Amino acid sequence: MNLLQRLFNINTTINTTLTVTSSNGFHLRPIAQFVNEAKKFNAKITLLAHKKEVSATQVPAILSLSLEKEDSFTLRCKGKEAQKANDELMIFFNNLMKNDKKIEEITQVSTIYESVTLKGESIAKGIAIAPIVHAKILERIEENSPATLREAINQTKKELLSHYEQNKVLEASQIFLAQKELLSSSVFNSNFANVQEFKNLIQEECHQLKNTIFESRIADYQDLEQQVLKHLGIHKELELPVFPYILVAKELLPSHIEQLNQTPIKGVILQSGNSTSHTAILLRSAAIPSLIIQESIELSKQAILDANSGDLILVPSKNDVKKAKEKQIAFIESLDLSFEKRFESTQTINGKNIKVLANITDLNSAKEAKGSGADGIGLLRTEFLFSQQKPTVEEQTASYLEIFKLFANVTVRTLDIGGDKSLPYLPMDKESNPFLGVRGIRFSLQEQTLFKEQLLAIGLASREVQNTKIKIMFPMVSNTEEFIEAKAIALKIYEEQQINIEKISFGIMLEVPSVIFALHTFDELVDFYSIGSNDLTQYLFAIERTHPSLKVNVNSPILMEALKQIISSTQKPISICGELAAEEKSLENLLTMGYKTLSVSAKLIPELKERIRHV
Ligand code: PEP
Numbered sequence: 024m025n026l027l028q029r030l031f032n033i034n035t036t037i038n039t040t041l042t043v044t045s046s047n048g049f050h051l052r053p054i055a056q057f058v059n060e061a062k063k064f065n066a067k068i069t070l071l072a073h074k075k076e077v078s079a080t081q082v083p084a085i086l087s088l089s090l091e092k093e094d095s096f097t098l099r100c101k102g103k104e105a106q107k108a109n110d111e112l113m114i115f116f117n118n119l120m121k122n123d124k125k126i127e128e129i130t131q132v133s134t135i136y137e138s139v140t141l142k143g144e145s146i147a148k149g150i151a152i153a154p155i156v157h158a159k160i161l162e163r164i165e166e167n168s169p170a171t172l173r174e175a176i177n178q179t180k181k182e183l184l185s186h187y188e189q190n191k192v193l194e195a196s197q198i199f200l201a202q203k204e205l206l207s208s209s210v211f212n213s214n215f216a217n218v219q220e221f222k223n224l225i226q227e228e229c230h231q232l233k234n235t236i237f238e239s240r241i242a243d244y245q246d247l248e249q250q251v252l253k254h255l256g257i258h259k260e261l262e263l264p265v266f267p268y269i270l271v272a273k274e275l276l277p278s279h280i281e282q283l284n285q286t287p288i289k290g291v292i293l294q295s296g297n298s299t300s301h302t303a304i305l306l307r308s309a310a311i312p313s314l315i316i317q318e319s320i321e322l323s324k325q326a327i328l329d330a331n332s333g334d335l336i337l338v339p340s341k342n343d344v345k346k347a348k349e350k351q352i353a354f355i356e357s358l359d360l361s362f363e364k365r366f367e368s369t370q371t372i373n374g375k376n377i378k379v380l381a382n383i384t385d386l387n388s389a390k391e392a393k394g395s396g397a398d399g400i401g402l403l404r405t406e407f408l409f410s411q412q413k414p415t416v417e418e419q420t421a422s423y424l425e426i427f428k429l430f431a432n433v434t435v436r437t438l439d440i441g442g443d444k445s446l447p448y449l450p451m452d453k454e455s456n457p458f459l460g461v462r463g464i465r466f467s468l469q470e471q472t473l474f475k476e477q478l479l480a481i482g483l484a485s486r487e488v489q490n491t492k493i494k495i496m497f498p499m500v501s502n503t504e505e506f507i508e509a510k511a512i513a514l515k516i517y518e519e520q521q522i523n524i525e526k527i528s529f530g531i532m533l534e535v536p537s538v539i540f541a542l543h544t545f546d547e548l549v550d551f552y553s554i555g556s557n558d559l560t561q562y563l564f565a566i567e568r569t570h571p572s573l574k575v576n577v578n579s580p581i582l583m584e585a586l587k588q589i590i591s592s593t594q595k596p597i598s599i600c601g602e603l604a605a606e607e608k609s610l611e612n613l614l615t616m617g618y619k620t621l622s623v624s625a626k627l628i629p630e631l632k633e634r635i636r637h638v
């Protein structure tokens with residue numbers, strides 16, 4: 024769309040091709056978030072794939088496209104806010120894909136028990152020793168139905184939304200949003216003549232999911248039915264004991280997990296489903312040791328459920344019980360230990376001090392980092408403060424200040440726009456290779472207004488804090504001239520505004536390979552480096568980091584060699600803030616090379632600190 028059309032807001036149709044990059048595919052939870060976002064625009068938004076065009080505000084319709092990893096679809100936006108919708112949804116979708124982590128399989132560590140064991144698939148770690156109880160559903164019907172069917176549907180949606188809002192910090196909460204969006208789809212908008220019609224519709228939806236990759240969503244539909252019926256006075260609840268127990272269930276619905284949490288539940292054995300089902304995700308989030316075992320399971324007065332090894336023992340020997348108890352204690356201690364020690368400093372076995380910093384995007388993640396024991400902020404990705412609309416200098420200053428107040432050292436990266444990151448309100452020239460184009464510092468030096476405003480805001484915020492050291496870091500620097508020019512712009516602003524720069528230092532992201540060969544010259548200019556392994560790997564191997572099929576290997580020996588060369592060639596403080604910093608496999612290697620500062624996302628900090636203590 025040209026500038027004129029943009030200025031006069033001419034109704035138009037915009038098509039953009041998007042690719043599913045998550046190995047989970049475009050599945051229910053991200054779809055629900057996408058739908059929730061798409062509803063915000065005054066535009067007709069559709070998705071086109073496999074010769075089908077479906078509404079972007081209907082979860083089941085998008086699900087029916089069965090978009091798997093590497094599939095592309097067209098995002099089509101028409102109407103008044105078409106451009107805005109296109110730009111914002113594009114970023115939103117790419118972020119959804121980036122953040123949609125593959126559900127990690129639990130690696131079972133075999134344990135030799137002397138009694139007969141049944142083997143299962145582990146879905147939530149832990150060890151339970153308790154009697155086996157089979158799930159029983161109790162039906163209770165209130166005499167007078169308290170609501171109409173429409174009211175019951177609306178109440179269920181409201182309840183799910185508030186459940187989602189209240190638990191937003193937990194990833195598992197997305198399940199409630201997903202269920203709410205399923206129930207908000209147009210199929211449930213029809214005027215049902217009676218409850219049976221509603222039930223038939225649910226059955227039909229379930230039938231369509233049978234034998235598809237989305238089969239595990241059947242439980243969500245069944246769950247919705249139960250939740251709606253509950254508001255009509257028909258309660259179907261699990262009958263659960265008041266003593267500690269291991270529950271064996273043929274079918275456990277996501278909403279049952281909350282009920283389990285109110286009882287002394289010790290473990291769960293599911294007899295159907297898989298580890299990616301919503302029930303499994305909620306069991307993991309509630310830390311209830313769980314296995315999937317298909318075969319029938321007899322009652323037992325004292326069973327061992329060892330989800331760490333995948334064993335269920337219905338008639339354990341005394342020795343087995345003793346062994347399981349010892350394992351249980353060691354497991355709980357290992358979990359508690361890392362969390363308990365999260366605020367402590369971190370040393371390797373040889374006594375090397377290692378700093379574990381946090382990568383954050385805003386005040387919320389800064390607070391999370393504080394609670395997780397971060398030793399400071401190693402990377403504030405400021406793009407997120409700019410992602411919806413352009414903040415004023417005052418707004419930016421206020422945001423930085425809130426974060427500066429929380430930590431003694433904060434590394435603020437100036438805007439890293441370009442590549443896969445764009446700003447919806449900022450027209451940028453189309454480039455055929457955006458990752459090799461006007462990105463990071465190149466953009467800031469071309470479009471200096473935003474850059475200058477940002478530097479000013481950082482400087483103004485720095486004036487308001489006493490003890491915080493502020494590191495300003497420029498992204499995508501590939502030669503010394505860029506650094507010299509960027510720093511000179513900052514210094515000029517600070518001189519004009521009489522901002523004392525004693526607390527401020529200047530450095531670069533080391534993420535363009537050319538820098539490796541100019542470290543001696545850079546050392547004379549910069550105060551610090553932070554290695555962006557995500558981009559460094561991308562540029563070392565010429566593999567686009569968001570490429571749907573080509574894989575960038577963050578553990579590659581070639582990258583390791585580059586990191587060795589870097590640390591032995593510089594005298595300046597250096598940290599690693601890319602994904603590599605959290606890689607279990609590379610940790611020992613990095614510490615041996617001499618890296619002493621790692622920056623990772625907040626929730627990984629307690630565990631990383633504990634792992635370092637064993638290297
Ligand atoms: C990196 O490139 O490794 C990095 C930390 O920055 P980003 O992922 O934001 O590009």
Ligand code: MG
Binds near residue numbers: 498532557
């Ligand atoms: Mg980068």
